[in-house]
Amino acid sequence: MIAAGFEYAAPDSLDEAIRLLGEGGEDAKLLAGGHSLIPLMKVRLAAPTLLVDLRRVPGLRGVSSEDSELRIGAMTAHAELADAKAGLLATAAGQIADQQVRNRGTIGGSLAHADPASDLPAVVLAAEGRVALKGAGGEREVAAADLFEDYLTTAVRADEVITEVRVPKLPGYGFGYEKFARRSEDWAMVGVCALVKATDGTCEDVRVGLTHMGSTPLRAGAVEEALRGRPLDAGRIGEAAEQAAEGTSPPGDLNATPDYKRHLARVLCRRALAEAAGVS
């Protein structure tokens, strides 16, 4: 509970942050809300030599609505996102941990930390969002599908900063979010988010994201495949949801064996799809 020593900088421009990050090398870390990194530092599972705090960097906060997408500044706190008109994203953000954490934790930090047990990564993945990155080599965009590489590992380079998260608005889609945890403040034991677009009772499109069912957030491709283009009723949803754990190898822990997590994924998937499709 006592972190190792580290240097600290709070630059007031993005370019300066990127410069410090580059100079700091591999052991430099960005600090956003700090609600994942600092606990890890306090038990000495992380020991960065330099923290570059983004709190003074302008232009990284807020939710804005462009033509077809929402643009969410990377330093936007979960609480702000939860209060925004952001559909599934807002619903998921409102279920992260507790109010104190939601006041501090940020979407950019959550995606960059890439904890597969966190709420937002699977949601952004299912919504087919992208992140905007800026580094010493310039700016680029990475699709969520390419962002999450492994447990706590992303395609973000060591000298890059996530500046914005861009998520399509998906008009006409219903959504459902099912998070299962022992306590309300816990990480998801398993989480399932579903986005469903229906036309005349037929599933035009469906996206299902899985939280904590592997070393990265996942899409439940088999479920999507089983529903897309089919009539949406409770029976079909139930059958499709049976495939929610297909191809996953969820990590077990003290409170959940892999088998139990696969079972939860199927149950939660059915519930999330039913909610998204408005089918009871």
Next chain:
Amino acid sequence: MSATEKPTAGQGWVGQAIRRKEDPPLVKGQGTYVDNMRLPGTLHAAIVRSPEAHAAITGIDVSAATEHPSVTAVFTGEDLAEDFAGPIPMVWDPPGVEIKTPEHWPLARGEVKHVGQAVAVVLGNDRYAVADAAEQVIVDYEPKPAVVNPEKALEDGSPLVWDQFGTNKTHEWGIAGGDAEQAIADADVVVERRIVNHRTAGAPIEPRSSIADPRGDGVTLYSSTQIPHIARFILSGMLGMSEDKIRVVAPDVGGGFGAKLQVYGEEALMVALARKLGRPVKWTETRSEHMATSHHGRDQIAYVTIAATRDGKVTAARGRFVNDLGAYFQILTPFIAELGFPVAGGCYAIPNIKLDFVGVFTNKFATDAVRGAGRPEQTHLIEVMMDQLAAELDIDPVEIRRRNFVPTESFPYETPLGIVYDSGNYHGTLDKLLEHVDMDAFRREQAEQRERGVHRGIGLSTYVEVCGLAPSRAVGPQGVGLQAAFWESAMVRVHPSGSATVYTGASPHGQGHDTGFAQIAADRLGIDPQQVDVLHGDTDQGPFGWGTYGSRSLSVGGEAVGRAAVKVQEKAKRVCAALLEAAPEDIELADGKFQVRGSPDKSMTMAEIAGAAHIPPQELPTDIEPGLEETSFYDPENFVFPFGAHACVLDVDVETGKVEIVRWVAVDDCGPAINPMLIEGQVHGGVAHGIGQALYEQIVYDDEGQLTTGTFVDYALPTAAELPEFETDRQETPSPVNQLGVKGVGEAGTIAASPAVVNALVDALRPLGVTYMDMPLTPMRVWQAIQAAQGANGGPPATEQGREVDSEHGRGASGSGPASPTEGGGA
């Protein structure tokens, strides 16, 4: 004065829900906790702890740590061998029973027996630097096989925690009354269960913290403790210091729950280091240190047999208990399970009872008192067994309780174990509970809900607990053999201007003594509670006292306050009588004034009397000494036995196994209320603690003796979000044991709660074939129990620990950061 008489009252402060006097500074951040204290020249200590569950220490290299620029000194157990006169004592010496007791030193000597055992201490000017330097102490370990499962530890050929004892069995202790074996043999019905009461943590919000400050040839120890006077007594022995040279101060203490009813090696270590180095030395445990090295509670496997007639009258209860005590003893370790024996059989008139306890060494940290300490175990099993028996006989759980309650007219009631329940009205609290909970309506609702797929259950707990620790003759050397006594002291001093200070030997850490004791004193002194300051927790202030635990403070410490205040009142009457030229027996305290009976115009206030007692305006009779101060040492004649009836209503999501408590009704009887708000707070917290054990909290060691619940991520302490609204009500049955008529309430909720939860779960799931479950009722374990009952391919049946750990990521319960169940930012 009998208990049923009104106290010799002034203004009727007793019984009022006045707000806690101690709260304003606490809620304004003006409390003084040990870790907030800054003494000039303080050295900070970091402790090097064993990562091994069982190993020989073959070498310790402190050179790198010693060379760290901020480090002043590094010491190992061998280095400090001469600084301790004795090991950490264990104070139970039961007549005729040998307890195998290993030497337990503050720092390991040659071997380690559990993860987290202190091996060396690093001292320096900066808390962060010593934490860094502690990582540079290199300890060579030669691992030995660890013993984790207490039943396997008792098998022949098990590895041994202590070679010199040749066994892992610490002791056996038993007690019996009547003939349980014969009654079981003769019974119409016998129900047997194996009931596991798992290991938990105390988990106060303020961790342990100590500063030892050397002054001349003495030392002041500021420590977050429940027992400052006992700590001084024990430390004087451990350190070979004259008791008068040690002062122990417990400032504001942020919760204890039994985990600070202890004298820890670290406390003795701080004093030894302060003496050695001549500077203040400070140590505050981290939360992970707390989980590993503040004593745990429970950890009992019970084999229980209940015998009954076909109409549900219980004829015998028999229990064999295997108690996992860990590797070393703390002060009460082997005694805790046995402490539950007075309430074996619960609130039922069971004529034959037999209890046999076996203690076992394992490579874990010690168990000791955690809220309830032995009584939750006994209460859990009898309350669960009553429901099991009810199901076996197809009798309603309410009815089977009524058929077995100790009849209201039978008090005082002597149990077959020779314990005398002081007073009770068990039908009364159950009746009152059923006024709040319409069972017929509930059963209709339950049936309707089941049709809609909602599995709702109700569980009862009609508990009795034993507290008011303790009549010294019952538990001291003349009784069960604790080398201690459990009376309590109070000194009441009225100042010349009429306000008062009460010194109590109790040592609160959240209970509300400042308020409740002030109410007791105020009524007897004829002043306002706001004029009564209650001091505690400092061995240099007031007489010796035994501290706060075991729901003892009010019925023993509060009674002592009342008695001392009555002595002051009697003297005040004599002073008043002399000044008003009346007979002392004609002076009465009424409406806040001392007045001549029948002549209310002839009266004095306490302020006037106190002034005269200190600065006599005229010559007082020679038999009246100056001053207005009295002391009482009160040793109770008996324990007190609070009781009540709780109901838990919960829903089970049978697809996921998740349990949600939707209603909690608590009817408690702890005698006449001193302050109903304090009672309500204790019931809320106590029930939350019991729900915590039933549904969420568990200390888990893996098969190698590694602690897997080292933080609040994995050790799932419930939060307000997990808990229902509590509906509380009370009945007041006075105790004849003390003049206040009071019993205790600090542990009652915890003792009552866990069986109500288990009974409710079984009630909900019985249609699915689930007939019994051990705690904790985690979602996976509940789901597995349903699967097992349904015979489906739902994975393995619930293991005792409810786990099947895949350490792929070495991650905790449900997230990656082991420190805090939070998530968010750092990129």
